Amino acid sequence: MVKAKRGSGGVAVPDKKELSGRMPIEDAGIPAELTLFLSQHIGAPSKPLVNAGDEVKRGQKIAEAQGAVSACLHAPTSGKVKAIEPRYQPVLGRVVDAIVIVPDGEHALYEGVAPVGDDLQAISQEKVREVVRESGLVGLGGAAFPTAVKLEHPPGKKIDTYLLNGVECEPYLTADQKLMEESAAGVVFGFRALMKGAGVEKGIICIEDNKPDAIKAMEEASKPYPELEVAVLSHRYPRGGEKQLIEAVLGREVPPPPGLPLDVGVIVSNVGTAYALATALKTGLPLVERIVSVTGEGVARPANLRALIGTPVSYLIDRVGGFSSSPGKVILGGPMMGVSIRDTEVSIVKGTSGVLVLPREAVETEPVLPCIRCGKCVEACPIRLLPVWIAAYAENDFMEDAEKMRAMDCIECGACSYVCPSRRPLTQSIRLAKAHIAAKRRAAAKK
């Protein structure tokens, strides 16, 4: 067992995992309509391979990846393509084209879906990479970065360690925890496949100490493989951030943006991603479903659901007994980095790890007071920035000063806003600065 080092900054957040942590994973079922956004994440949108009126089956590819950072899409169930039309994508916060499928209830499997095998010795590195590409695999921890891009790293880079991220440091969320508890063998198989695909010899499974059952299951499942280790980390937000995890487990720091983990010889993937790859290899089924924690004090019966990609949020909330009281906020993801949505008719994407409902009384907004310079944001920042100054510069439109204070390094974890006793929206102000600086850089690049 690897003993983790202490990382920089961070905050103590409430756990709240007891709400859904004891609930076994259950199937969410098939909703009346699925919305599959061609833009599931940043990068180029995928190109549709079907037309309105086409019949599709579960696992059939319906859109092809385009460009370097892109992933393909598959039909999560059988049915008819109703339309390809613009719909609101809640995570990107804009309207993008989406394939809308009306399920026929048959859940018929596509004929092309066939197992690759469950013996990793017999599967080549190239085959693993192909399966990752063809399955539309993306990081399931939240950012949904295409996994193929990570595995097919440039030849010059020497990668010595693969980290499997089972930290799940966001309060409330238990999707990764339940997956590790219930399907440890699958996760370990998928992780070893990821390592094979990337050509990495050493793997470390990283879990926070508030998930003892998951730790036990993963230690058990990884025991036969000497190349695998389990690292137990103390519970502190945002421990599960990629950069924070690398710092805590390996004592390395990733170079500032545009630096990547592979610059320090590391790849990080989420446990959900590993499990999805295991499924693709063993059954041939591409990434068409994922575990979603539907939780929070605002739902009647918090649960962990295996949901089809494209399922409407309202359907998932109904599946757990609906709202328990008047809802104040519905959040895709966790309470620290999740996106609040205005309308529960929107659909989940590949990166949606949770649907969190906070009751109305829990979201009463407090007035924003002047900064008292307490410095708690400085202590909390895991990137060791000075949120107090960056936010002040951003609020007063001194964007160049915000840039000099390294606003672009901010990972938007929300720790600074969380601790602020004056309730200042520091993260939001820094986001504003980042958007300004990025626009300026784009304009400069065009010239």
Place this chain on the structure above:
Amino acid sequence: MADKLLITSSPHIRAAKTVRGIMLDVVIALVPASVAAVVFFGIKALSVLAASTISAVLAEYLYEKAVRRPVTVGDFSAAVTGLLLGLTLPPAVPLYVPVVGSVFAIVVAKQVFGGLGTNFVNPALAGRAFVLAAWPLHMTSAWLNPLTMDAATGATPLHAFKGGQAAGSLVDLLIGNRLGSLGETSAIAIILGGAYLLMRGVIDYRIPVAYLGTLGFGVFIFGKPGALFQGDPLRGILLGGALLGAFFMATDYVTSPVTPRGRTYMGIGAGLITLLIRYWGDYPEGVTYAILLMNLATPLIDKFVVPKYYGYAHDALARRKAKEGGR
């Protein structure tokens, strides 16, 4: 959809600690020192503390009403300022001293510069400096003997200590059975309050540790007239207002640096200036001016003492390589 959903930028939850909660913690932490003051100096102490606290809150309320700003007395920061100022005054001062001091602290040092968060010096200490300049006699001779509460003649223990004389038993210094300002005599009461603030995460240990460490070390070196390395660091810390200043004044958020390393420098600087005033100046005590001067240095410290960001080592290496390549 039953009700409209709220949309905000993340994060969607906040820590429990608020400005008001922090200020309340400071008030709680000042209770032991205030109680000790009343035990040793009786009704006089009570009236001075009440006068300074009430006039500070009233001054804030009236000023904000007058200039039509939102009234902020509910955040308890004015009460903290008033109480702190009262605790730095000698027990037998006429009551107009705390009143004028508090009004100056709130109106001139705090509100004129924009209120809580934008004042550049510690309001309580600015108020104390003002009354020290206005009524030096009261401020340096209005002592009372503890417990008997009769007017005291002669020098305070700090004065005597400066002259190289013994300055009372350690037990008396710890419990507060000595001449001195209201809140500075009982070391145990101050340390109790300071420990509470540290435990609650309200203050950073760096400022008091660096301040008292620097002061103690300096007293050890220079504390005995005519000889080096023979001073008494413990009495150097316990006498005068260093403890109160280190835990309650120098740690004031608004007027101390925001970075951990900057706070260490703040403590060291305040310790050095206190030593300078005590041993090479005419004043018996230097805590007030030491902290006020470090308040003025705070923007400078904040500008230059910046933590090394995540990934800094890579940039430093790249810069070094670029430099070598250029040669």
